[in-house]
Amino acid sequence: VPTVAALRTDCLEWLDVGDPDAAVDASGVDEVDAAGVQLLVSLSRTLAARGRPLRLHAPSGPLRDACRTLGAHALIDASADGDHR
Amino acid sequence: MSRPDDTDPDTLFIAEALPAFVSEAREQIEGIEQLLLQLETAPDDRELLDALFRCAHTVKGSAGLFGLDAVVDFTHHVETLLDRLREGQLLLTPALSTLLLRSNDEIRSLVDAAAGQGTEDRREGREALVERLRDAAGDTRAAQDAVADADAPAGPGRWRVSVAFGTDTFRNGMDPLAILAYLGGLGRLTSIACRDTAVPPLEHLDPESCHLGFDLELETDACRKEIEHAFAFVRDDVELEMRRIDGSCSEPQADDTAAAAAQTDVDAAAGPGATAARAARPKAPPATSGCQPIASTR
Numbered sequence: 001v002p003t004v005a006a007l008r009t010d011c012l013e014w015l016d017v018g019d020p021d022a023a024v025d026a027s028g029v030d031e032v033d034a035a036g037v038q039l040l041v042s043l044s045r046t047l048a049a050r051g052r053p054l055r056l057h058a059p060s061g062p063l064r065d066a067c068r069t070l071g072a073h074a075l076i077d078a079s080a081d082g083d084h085r
Numbered sequence: 086m087s088r089p090d091d092t093d094p095d096t097l098f099i100a101e102a103l104p105a106f107v108s109e110a111r112e113q114i115e116g117i118e119q120l121l122l123q124l125e126t127a128p129d130d131r132e133l134l135d136a137l138f139r140c141a142h143t144v145k146g147s148a149g150l151f152g153l154d155a156v157v158d159f160t161h162h163v164e165t166l167l168d169r170l171r172e173g174q175l176l177l178t179p180a181l182s183t184l185l186l187r188s189n190d191e192i193r194s195l196v197d198a199a200a201g202q203g204t205e206d207r208r209e210g211r212e213a214l215v216e217r218l219r220d221a222a223g224d225t226r227a228a229q230d231a232v233a234d235a236d237a238p239a240g241p242g243r244w245r246v247s248v249a250f251g252t253d254t255f256r257n258g259m260d261p262l263a264i265l266a267y268l269g270g271l272g273r274l275t276s277i278a279c280r281d282t283a284v285p286p287l288e289h290l291d292p293e294s295c296h297l298g299f300d301l302e303l304e305t306d307a308c309r310k311e312i313e314h315a316f317a318f319v320r321d322d323v324e325l326e327m328r329r330i331d332g333s334c335s336e337p338q339a340d341d342t343a344a345a346a347a348q349t350d351v352d353a354a355a356g357p358g359a360t361a362a363r364a365a366r367p368k369a370p371p372a373t374s375g376c377q378p379i380a381s382t383r
Contacts, residue, residue: 008287012287033262035255
């Protein structure tokens with residue numbers, strides 16, 4: 001949770017750059033909690049409102065597990081590399 | 086135990102060492118209180134739970150050296166419950182924490198009595214506490230077996246669970262991820278959907294506030310109470326609805342009121358049961374959503 005505030009700021013800056021094809025590099029996520037997944041859901045909604053999908057690049061095992069446990073399958077299914085399992 | 090013979094070596098030893106025991110026991114008792122308070126914000130902290138157990142164990146052990154049977158007997162029950170907690174067999178609910186704080190006061194007054202500072206013997210109150218400690222700890226397994234028996238004719242059930250976590254969930258140190266993972270461990274989550282639309286877009290998101298809600302279906306042998314137990318740590322700050330959907334045992338329709346009532350039952354239902362919290366809330370109304378065969382509630 002302490003890091004989500006910083007991540008949100010990063011995400012907002014990243015959004016401002018506005019590269020429509022950008023993907024989030026999610027390969028280095030060693031640990032994630034529900035607050036982290038919530039941030040991704042929020043980011044995904046924000047992008048969707050701008051007509052862009054959230055593309056996670058190479059989501060790590062822990063991130064995949066967390067998204068599945070929390071029923072946020074869409075985040076994983078839309079991952080940039082298409083490697084779903 | 087204490088003999089009037091002043092020259093008896095045991096009596097002399099006790100007279101000389103007792104103040105040290107009393108002083109040390111009071112330190113441990115103070116430690117128990119501090120640990121219980123710390124655990125209120127981290128109820129599953131294994132190190133704190135271990136430390137808590139050791140405090141009680143130390144008091145019991147040294148009281149035994151002095152033949153202070155009342156201290157030993159009572160503290161033994163506290164220790165048993167603390168052992169269940171540190172082994173993760175029970176959750177330290179607020180109600181359980183209250184029971185332990187009261188029990189700790191009882192140990193303190195027993196030690197005071199041993200030090201010759203007691204005013205009155207509160208035997209009756211003590212026996213009531215022992216009863217509640219036993220309910221909370223010792224009978225858990227039997228209660229769970231009884232639960233299994235009660236549910237056995239119905240076999241595995243399918244449940245539809247809707248849960249909306251409260252805004253302060255993260256700030257309270259709780260992680261819905263851990264709770265849902267625990268829930269999955271009760272059986273098989275056949276479906277789960279995150280309510281994305283409840284999560285604000287990034288511009289409006291307070292990332293430390295929880296906006297998460299889920300709709301899920303669970304196949305499990307667990308009964309309603311066991312499923313509710315997964316939410317024990319957040320029960321003051323969660324909207325929970327659950328309904329059995331396999332048709333073998335129809336549940337009362339859950340509306341918000343029923344869900345709130347069910348939540349109350351988690352910590353307040355009377356009688357022995359799977360969660361210790363119940364034993365600590367004698368004022369409980371009769372359970373309406375218990376582990377009895379569910380059809381009987383209709």
